[in-house]
Amino acid sequence: MSLPATYLALVCREYGQPLALETRPTPAAVPGSAVIKVLSALVDPSEKSRLLMNKRNIHFSQQPPFVPGNCAVGRVAAVANDATTLRVGQLVLLECFVRGRDDPNAQALRAVFEGPSPSAKRLTHQEDLWRDGHWAEYTRAPLETCWPLDEKALLGRVEEGGLGYKMSDIPYLAKHAIAYGAFRTIDLKAGETIVIGPATGNHGGAAVQVASAMGARTIAVSRNVDALRKLRESIPRVETVALTGNPGEDVKLLSQFGPIDAFLDFTPAGIQTPPYLKAFALSLKPYGRGVLAGFPHGDVSLPYGLMVGKNITIRGSLMYQPEDVRGLIKLAERGLLKLGKSSGSEVFGGYTLDQHDEAITKAHEHQVWGTQVSFELEE
């Protein structure tokens, strides 16, 4: 595969301003990297608010200019000579979580989050490193964020034993990986009962899919009865309940499901206080586990003595460990985690880069789980 001299990329030059479609020189595959021909890149529902309306999550900090886009699928177009197994032509999932090779605790999210420390910021502050995302014809990525996919299994025709997915069904796997990483931190096991909430957003809904694929019995909660019904009807082993935000009432509502082994709290960034966290913590059985993966901007209080008396573990989870991505991909390749239409989602995958306004608006109009929007680029 020969690289062109230039490629097109969508660039955010200033928050609140339209994106620019710019021609850039194609990067070389310097040591430790691969250059990927992007084939489909997800458009997050939150990108209109963040990029065009300048309503930014206080936790997420990437300074412009940068190429947006944090989940994609593509084909390796060039690979550094220190790559050991990745080869040109291979289909790969691209994610955005980069870590310092000399300090894995220096962490940043390409196109989203510069990281909390000066060492993390080194990964994204230099334009030729890892600040840019995947809304582009080509992208250079660290080798360890290019995840080989079994193309025959995922995209092969159903009559030939494949799963029959479309290219645009694949990028959402990078969202599933966040939930899988969170579940692994609390050692979620098949057959256990886990409460997930709020469960009807882009990440919350992905988490319900993953918990079910891992064999857990999943209680999905939020306020939106219609969105909960869609989750229940689309995904196996899912039960739902609309919660009130009043811990006493919500504990009673959750008690109908018997002992709760674990919870995942995915509180959105726009709200101050996690609406369900206290009820989740109070509903856990002795030795229960909980994981916090949302980004509210306030605190929460929990009944100290009860947490001690019941030996409760609660921990945070940012993104995932590398082996989690590999494990998650296997769940999809084996058909346990469904993608695209077969997962109950509608995928609008036909947008070209110059249709960015339409794509971003479409995604913005569908904030609730069950709609995916993505750019699709020619091979």
Ligand SMILES: NC(=O)c1ccc[n+]([C@@H]2O[C@H](COP(=O)([O-])OP(=O)(O)OC[C@H]3O[C@@H](n4cnc5c(N)ncnc54)[C@H](OP(=O)(O)O)[C@@H]3O)[C@@H](O)[C@H]2O)c1
């Ligand atoms: N830990 C990580 O590595 C990581 C990675 C990516 C994202 N995140 C974070 O994950 C969180 C969840 O993301 P998301 O995309 O699923 O959700 P989202 O789009 O940010 O929020 C939508 C969800 O929040 C609920 N919600 C909204 N306002 C509410 C309110 N006032 N009271 C109660 N519920 C409310 C909605 O439920 P209803 O159905 O009731 O409306 C819906 O389930 C975000 O904070 C995001 O930043 C974390």
